[in-house]
Amino acid sequence: MTYMQALIGFALVAGSMALVPGLDMMMVLHETINTTRARGIAAVWGISCGVLVWAVAAAVGLAALINAFPMAYDAIRVLGGLYLFYLAFSMARKKTDTGEKNGAVQSATGESAGADAGVAGVSAAMRTSNFRECAQSFWRGFLTDFFNPKIGVFYIAIIPQFLVPGVGNLEMGISLGMVHFVESVIVLTTVAYAASFFASRLRNERSQRILGLVSGAIMAILGGVTIADVVKSRL
Template identity: 35%
Template sequence: MLTSALAFASVAALINITPGLDTLLVLRTSVSQGRSAGLVSALGILTGCVVWGIATAVGLTALLTASRVAYDALRIAGAAYLVWLGASALWRSRRGGWDEGAPEVEVETRGRWAAFRAGLGTNLLNPKAGVFYMSLIPQFTPDGESVFTMTLLLTAIGMVELAIWYWVVSGAAAALADRLRRPAFRRRMEQVSGVAFVGFAANLLADGGRTA
């Protein structure tokens, strides 16, 4: 079990630090709203990982490869959500300030809830995340070991690695934003992330590599 866990940790670490949608979300949120909001968005992503891990442990993610309808429904919903996130980011970049007339505590509360919701939504509405868990984790489950237990253990290992990675990313992004202190930088980040979210949505809609 220990050998399998260490092997999985090595592979998962390489996958986790590869730039992707989730890392972009944490990066963008940390730049535009500060490190605390970036970490809240990371918490939403990790919550989604917990859901996918449990779903894999009980066999629910098998539905994504067994049913094209289920996979496509989640894929389209995920793409629509990414388009909404991208459009919102582009709108904010054109509009300028964020809720300038609202009380500071209210803005902070809404911002953190939105950050958590974005992290959770982008993770749960991505069918590739479910397929990833279902295809990778079984390869590191030794014969004779409980599939349920090993799945939860490997999911926990992946989450710890992700949490460390997002801690580093959010800290670096927030520090960079504080150093520059330019509204133009924040607007540019919103523009870049908005286009990237729409690009991820297009890629998700164009995905045809799954076998039913």
């Protein structure tokens, strides 16, 4: 297999994976709908950088290291499961806190005025995001991808099959990672723009609370399944 054949073959495999809805898409949807499109796109770049890190690590020997020390990968998966639990809790808590704050405003100023103030506050919050907020979304996206067990399994299993004799593992890892990086940015940025377009229908208090609770529940389930799989493999 030549260098170009490896890139094309990997592009087809990674592109198919990027199109499948999963944890990364959910993170982008959550960030875009509940904050701003800028923060959603920041999460896209964080997720894509996580992809690049996995590609390089797998190419330079992570697969061999994990085969020699299986506990290392189990530790990553447990940390990933715990991080998903944290995300689930933070999403559910944020929506509950938002509902309580809006309820307090309505009680203090009258139901109609409170509703108008709540909508205006949400709209204002959605318009702009500063660098610190975007950096937070970038970091959340990066950690979501880095601790995503599906990404880890994909790279550990697939990358060694696309290493080309005569091409350094680091060079090959960066090349393959950049292919997936570009595909990930394109697909997830499209998701962010689509979510932003439809977000006006989902930014009322009831829709936000439902979305937060559903997203939190799914992440909690994924976290539980990840940790349970690790425990099962050790029994």
